[in-house]
Amino acid sequence: MTVALKKPPRSARKPKGDGHMRRGEILAAAEKIFIAEGYAGATIRKIADAVGVSSTALYMHFRDKDQILLEIGKEAIEQLLSINVALSQEPIDAVEKVRRMLDAYMRFAFDNPNTYQLVFCGSNEAISVEKQQAVSDLGDRCFDEFSGPIREIAAAGRLKTGTAESAAQVLWAACHGIVSLVITKPSRSWAPPEELMQVTLDGVMHGLIADR
Amino acid sequence: MTVALKKPPRSARKPKGDGHMRRGEILAAAEKIFIAEGYAGATIRKIADAVGVSSTALYMHFRDKDQILLEIGKEAIEQLLSINVALSQEPIDAVEKVRRMLDAYMRFAFDNPNTYQLVFCGSNEAISVEKQQAVSDLGDRCFDEFSGPIREIAAAGRLKTGTAESAAQVLWAACHGIVSLVITKPSRSWAPPEELMQVTLDGVMHGLIADR
């Protein structure tokens, strides 16, 4: 009869972590697994095992699985937001601001493909709208920061086509398009990311915004 | 003892459908459910119930769930491919061909949002690469059809930036970007689709391709 190795019964288990610390541990473990194996691959049980804790314990700190992953997304988006805030305060031309924001956006996406996919690609069909609200709001603020310079440009009459609103959306979307495709379809043969980013940026800026 | 109403034991069940017919029935039912409830909502059981057959029966005709949904995607992409083929044979300027192909692409996406998401948005993280191959190949042929005119344009020295390869990818991506965002983030407030399509098209065409 195989007694088999069961989980360490209690003594070998992690001692209680007090509150915030344990929460951080979970997020760290979840992020690693999530980045390595994507949304579906990051199961509650795997995360719990990585922390050294029962799967149920995660529900002490997070309402559900989505909450954990969205938290990870949130932290990443905060990063993106702070970049935009910093750029919007630089003493540079509005057009240059827009260019740099979009550039930073695309680089962020290539640097954090799984997180980007979680927050900005359709996989969230699975995640209910309300749960996304917090992250979504953060995204809104990010987009607002980006819209600022665009409105300046529009006010200066330098938009070749569309309104400030639609132009901002289209500029964002073009950048989203290239990064999301490269991220979600890695099997396709793509031009080098640097080239794609530059062509996108040049094309879309010249296409929508009149030269000085 | 509750005998309970079991499923109609046999007699009331569907008679055998012979081969291709039953396969078609399944696809039709699956498509309806899939369009109405999305990828996750289209469960094997729901589809089977709609056809009036046990869930196991679906495995007679399709290897697994992904196969069913990819088949639906495949049919839709074939539609898209035929549009591109038709356009590429029209006796019109290469630039006009590109413009019309992209326009048709975006309209297709808005008309078939669920299918578009299945095939072109990241949800397929869940679907293994090999399974996607067939649909992916179809997508390649579609993209090839689109690349043709772009190469003509490049050969005529009218590309403002990038190579034929990267320009084609960026043009496609810009259109993918706007439709995928609008589709996957319906809660956001978007400019009207028509305006977004036009701004995207005008912007990106003028940005990448030199005027006559």
Place this chain on the structure above:
DNA sequence: ACCTGACACTAAACGGGAATCACTCAGGGC
């Protein structure tokens, strides 16, 4: 010193997914 309540945590179970199994059963060729 003793209760008490909050807290971090657990094992076990639930319900619902996809997928597999061993099986039945009708029809068609020989």
Place this chain on the structure above:
DNA sequence: GCCCTGAGTGATTCCCGTTTAGTGTCAGGT
């Protein structure tokens, strides 16, 4: 008549997220 084949089935397996009911621990009041 016999046997093969292919469509179809119910029961089962496995894994997932989540819930339930409980255990042990510890700070703080009395």
